[in-house]
Amino acid sequence: MANLSTNIAGLHLPNLFFNASGVCCQHEHELKQLLESDSGSLITKSATYEMREGNPSPRYVPLPAIQSSINSMGLPNEGYEYYLAYAKKYDYSNPKPLFVSLSGLSVADNKKMVEGFVAANLPCVLEINFSCPNVPGKPQLGYDMEAMESALNVLAPIIKKPFGIKLPPYFDIAHFDTAAAIFNKFDNLAYLTCINSVGNGLAIDFETETALIKPKDGFGGLGGLMVLNTALANVNAFYRRCPNKKIIGVGGVTSGKEAFLHVLAGASAVQIGTQLKEEGPKLFSRVKKELEDIMVAKGYKSLEDFRGKVKTL
Numbered sequence: 001m002a003n004l005s006t007n008i009a010g011l012h013l014p015n016l017f018f019n020a021s022g023v024c025c026q027h028e029h030e031l032k033q034l035l036e037s038d039s040g041s042l043i044t045k046s047a048t049y050e051m052r053e054g055n056p057s058p059r060y061v062p063l064p065a066i067q068s069s070i071n072s073m074g075l076p077n078e079g080y081e082y083y084l085a086y087a088k089k090y091d092y093s094n095p096k097p098l099f100v101s102l103s104g105l106s107v108a109d110n111k112k113m114v115e116g117f118v119a120a121n122l123p124c125v126l127e128i129n130f131s132c133p134n135v136p137g138k139p140q141l142g143y144d145m146e147a148m149e150s151a152l153n154v155l156a157p158i159i160k161k162p163f164g165i166k167l168p169p170y171f172d173i174a175h176f177d178t179a180a181a182i183f184n185k186f187d188n189l190a191y192l193t194c195i196n197s198v199g200n201g202l203a204i205d206f207e208t209e210t211a212l213i214k215p216k217d218g219f220g221g222l223g224g225l226m227v228l229n230t231a232l233a234n235v236n237a238f239y240r241r242c243p244n245k246k247i248i249g250v251g252g253v254t255s256g257k258e259a260f261l262h263v264l265a266g267a268s269a270v271q272i273g274t275q276l277k278e279e280g281p282k283l284f285s286r287v288k289k290e291l292e293d294i295m296v297a298k299g300y301k302s303l304e305d306f307r308g309k310v311k312t313l
């Protein structure tokens, strides 16, 4: 038998799989579906200080021919107090730990939300989203190294406990180096989630010659299989550079096989977005079984047996 259990931010997950923030997690009934699924954990939709309707539709379109998607949701969410209330009534005797994603539109908003959670002193884990590509006029904080460091300087000491951040994909070795050096300054920054969608792609319908989504003239974040290799590179780049931090891999996981590759690259847990949106929460039973079968076939008993052990030529 293969053991898929893992640890993130000091908490035990019965298996490494959960949803990528944004999918199946805006409302309580969706979070309930995740709780009832075979996932090892769950994370809430990125919250802003006030509730948001998000961008006009169509704002998510699957690209089935390439098992991918484009979205410009624009952070529709119920406002942080909704997720705080959910976290307050969450049953922490459940084997699945609860992760809460926060995506303030300013450092001041992130600070207020974090203070709200700290005051409640809950055993959930905060994941601060530094990488939403879809709010018009708001650049992704993760691409502004100085701004990201000052945000961490404000937030990390308030949070005190282990927490994580959701990063955009980086594409240059110098950016991996600079970002990792910043992250390594913060001891309670326990994990990095790599990657958010690949921002500002453009999907065009060949017949109608029209952009597939409405917001931002059709520009939106790319997810699914087309981003797998960028995700693996980011997981591995930070796994190598941040030895005291855990990496959560997200991007391009459609089956146990891509999850296996994420762990080989260094992931301690794996989040699934596009494929979960398309298949629904029953996906978790399938990918768990597929990964277990791969591990048995290769003779691996636990994730530690192969985590980060990708060979290079």
Ligand code: DOR
Residues within 6 Å of the ligand: 022, 046, 071, 072, 073, 074, 075, 076, 129, 131, 132, 133, 134, 135, 196, 197, 221
């Ligand atoms: O692709 C994304 N879409 N990433 C985010 O961080 C937020 C989400 C949205 O709501 O637009």
